[in-house]
Amino acid sequence: MNDAIDLPAAARDKEARLVDWLRARGSVLVGFSGGVDSAYLACVAVEVLGAPRVLAVIGRSPSYPAEQWERALEIARRFAVPVLEVDTHEMDDPRYAANPTTRCYYCKGELWSLLSPLARERGLAAVVDGTNADDLADWRPGAQAAREHGVASPLADVGMTKAEIRALSRARGLPTWDQPSSPCLSSRIPYGTAVTPERLRRIERAERALRELGIAGDLRVRDHGDLARIELSGEALEHWLAPVRAARLAGAVREAGFDRVALDLRGFRSGSLNVLGGVTAA
Amino acid sequence: MKANAFEAALRAEGIDCTVEERDALAVVVPGGDGMPRAGGAVLDAAQRALVLRLGREHGFTHVAVELPPPAARV
8 A cells, every 4th residue: 555645534444444344254256347446346355365365257248348358457467366257148148138227137147147156166255346335326237136146345335435446546556546437338338229249349449449549538439320429528528529630539430330420518427328218317 | 309499499599400319319410511610619618508408408318419521521
């Protein structure tokens, strides 16, 4: 931990409670995506319990961006987190592929149905995920699947918020501390529109192309069939609305396979398609 | 159709465009001369706020402006 970084007392207290939580279990299997939350949790778990008592498991499927997979492996290497990769097959489940508002339930159900038995086989006491306290207020049908499989959410249990996880990650030197949130690629497809590997690849190509243009921070390419709707954070939105830049933006996304490109005027919104689908309020 | 009413409201504000309705998403398609530009942007901050407000008032939770192909911009 880097003490030079001034951490709020509340965050330190919550981390101390997290340490107690992990010690009380003794060993854990972490559902590991390489995102801000699960990277922090896995690293703390290794520090507290020791690598032999931790297993971080990456669930791989077409909805998991390749870029994030590479980042996850890099973090695991740098912080000596033992990793196992398993293939998940949620795309084969027609209930998932139909993309209902409960899509995440089927995806997480598939993931945890593989990981819970794995934890038992390996003698690991608990299966944990990176759900944080902020997530509890959001539309998260995947949380029900976690409960059904006995998955614990220690970050949420100790009341740790995303901002606190970022601050604590920074203090630990985790490169994820300022990484944008990156939910699965299926979250870019409006509910009711089928999730297909081709669609997911097109979204991934488009977002990668925009990153290559130099767009950092929050970014989503929402798939509306022939039309890609780009969501950028406020500052980036301002910058890329300049006509010449907007043309480059559109060109990059068309190259990725969309016929038409539109820029969302409100910009990035986490859970934007939940609002569009009427699942959560605007 | 709420797109027609939204489009009329935009035109009344001097914004030449058509509006395409996709459930609660409005896609604003610039007219022949493109969107009015201020400050070098496709839409400046005040115009964006206006378009978003009018969109909300006409029942849209999301408003996006279509970016024409490069050839259409010259």
